[in-house]
Amino acid sequence: MAAPIAIHLEFGGGAELLFDGVKEHHVTLPSQSEPWDVKQLLVWIQQNLLKERPELFVQGDSVRPGILVLINDADWELMGELDYQLQDQDNVVFISTLHGG
Amino acid sequence: MATEHQKPATQQQQQAGVSSFTLVIYEQENFQGRCHELTGPSNNLQEAGVEKVGSILVLCGPGAKKPGNLQTQRLAMPVLCSSCAEKRAALKRPKTGHSLCKDCFFWAFEEEVHQTIVAAKLFKHGEIVGIAASGGKDSTVLAHVMKLLNERYDYGLELMLLSVDEGITGYRDDSLETVKRNQQQYELPLKIVSYEELYGWTMDAIVKQVGLKNNCTFCGVFRRQALDRGAIMLKVDKICTGHNADDVAETVLMNVLRGDIARLRRCTAISTSSEGDGVVPRCKPLKYAYEKEIVLYAYFKKLDYFSTECIYSPNAYRGYARTFLKDLESVRPSSIIDVIHSGENLSVRDGVKMPVQGTCNRCGYISSQALCKSCVLLEGLNRGLPKLGIGKHHRLHGKILSQQPLTEKEERKLKAVDF
Structure with a gap:
């Protein structure tokens, strides 16, 4: 069993509008048999935090193209993307690039 | 193997020196794809099954030989900047595939904009340049980079911020607050021109009359002219806008989809020459900058920008082109620059009828009809x-x-x- 982990989530660039305008969320992911990865985190966010228009945030089992993901301040493309295993106190940021310029 | 962990440090080091090096070769860069482990010399990599080398990981010390450990090592191992090879990489650049740390990325991003400006000879020493500022990510990054490059390379430009107030309550009034903060942060003069003063109509009033179907047409046409009028009031020589590579690629696609040959031909141009009285030349210094990089530049630099969808709904047609392009980008990041490249190299066959640019009989603005739009x-x-x-x-x-x-x-x- 993997112990519950506390992580910090941040939504920006307009993505926060899908979360009642709230940018920062401190959340605890419950204990489960497998370690938490980003793919499971996306499902958890969709079930527990996302307030509206899920199609603007997720597409298939990943984020919608055009939403950038940073894990501990680094592009998730350097971290294994969906396969990255979350650690306690990790910081995950979602920034939409899809809003006006 | 498990006992190795308990051995004193000195013994571990000795061991590492002798035998516990593992070289892991990945076929893709950033330690992705098929991997091969080598623990000793190999005089023929192909015979060892290695066909392609994208990245190499060198593991040493205890646990280096434990294959079970590789997965966690790979994920926990920070990718180093491919430029300075010192700091941890912060992003993978979509255009080049390089992994860069924040400082090397800032430098590369700014230098590329500088190269774009120099190569296309966008500005001349002593010119007054108006930066079209909406408070959004693109124009905020543009204002920041223009100010920085103007100082770093002594362009000798006088920079100003130029904003248009369309009169959209709850959207533009908020974003203009961001522009006002930018004005103070960057110490640049700011001019705001409003639809109400220029046309006697705010977008709120227009939407009340026309509804939500064609309102974007009014807004787009009025904005183009409003920027010119503001630029003339400020006596600027040029306007630069925050159009990025994604915007240009989207426009190429839209013009193809609409069969708009005249616009298709000119939409990739980095600058417009003065098309007549009342039209100020425009340019796009961020034309080759990916939206991803603009957003990350703003995020890592903690620039203050505004990001909300216009309350009068985004332009639906552009939305489709945008989603399509973003989907393509996620499969092949170079798609964006490739679409621009295609657009730049199209040439229109002789004999294709083009609208003739004239001037509006009422206001004198450029128009291909008796009256401008x-x-x-x-x-x-x-x-x-x-x-x-x-x-x-x-x-x-x-x-x-x-x-x-x-x-x-x-x-x-x-x-x-x-x-």
Whole structure:
């Protein structure tokens, strides 16, 4: 069993509008048999935090193209993307690039 | 193997020196794809099954030989910057695939914009340049980088911020607050021109009359002219806008999809020459900058920008082109620059009919018709016939110019349908 982990989530660039305008969320992911990865985190966010228009945030089992993901301040493309295993106190940021310029 | 962990440090080091090095070769960069482990010399990599080398990981010390450990090592191992090879990489660049740390990324991003400016000779020493500022990510990054490069490379430009207030409550009024903060942060003069002062109509009032169907047409046409009018009031020589690579690629696609050959031909141009009186030359210094990099630049630099969707709904057609392009980018990041490349290298066959640019008989602005789009839209609003400027009603231009009344049949067609 993997112990519950506390992580910090941040939504920006307009993505926060899908979360009642709230940018920062401190959340605890419950204990489960497998370690938490980003793919499971996306499902958890969709079930527990996302307030509206899920199609603007997720597409298939990943984020919608055009939403950038940073894990501990680094592009998730350097971290294994969906396969990255979350650690306690990790910081995950979602920034939409899809809003006006 | 498990006991190795408990051995004193000195012994571990000795061991590492002797035998516990593992070289892991990945076929893809950033330690992705098929991997091969080598623990000793190999005089023929192909025989060892290695066909392609994208990245190499060197593991040493205890656990280096434990294959079970590789997965966690790979994920926990920070990728180093491919430029300075010192700091941890912060992003993978979509254009080049390079992994860079924040500082090397800032430098590369700024230098590329500088190269774009120099290669296209966008500015001359001593010019006054208006930066079209909306408070959004692109124009905020543009203002920041223009100010920085102007100082770093002594362009000798006088920079100003130029904003348009469309009169959209709850959207533009908020974003203009961001522009006002930028003005103070960057210490640049700011001029705001409003639709209300230029046309006598705010977008709020226009939407009340025309509804949510064609409102983006009014806004787009009015904005183009509003920027020119503001630029003339400020006496600027040039306007630069925050259009990025994604925007340009989207526009190429949209013009292909709409069969708009005239716009397709000119939409990839990095700058417009002065097309006549009342039109200030424009340029796009961020033309080759990916949206991803602009957003990350703003995020890592903690720039203050505004990001909310316009309350009068985004342009639906552009939305489709955008989603399509983003989907392509996620499969092949170079798609964006490739679409721009295609657009730049298209040439239109001789004999294809192009509209002839003239000037508007009423306001003197460039127009391919007797009246410019902006005057026709305005006339429609003022006469209570908002559809006058939507679609093709060129044959009515004569009547409008001579202020003749329209027939009942003509009027009926141009009235707003019930929304």
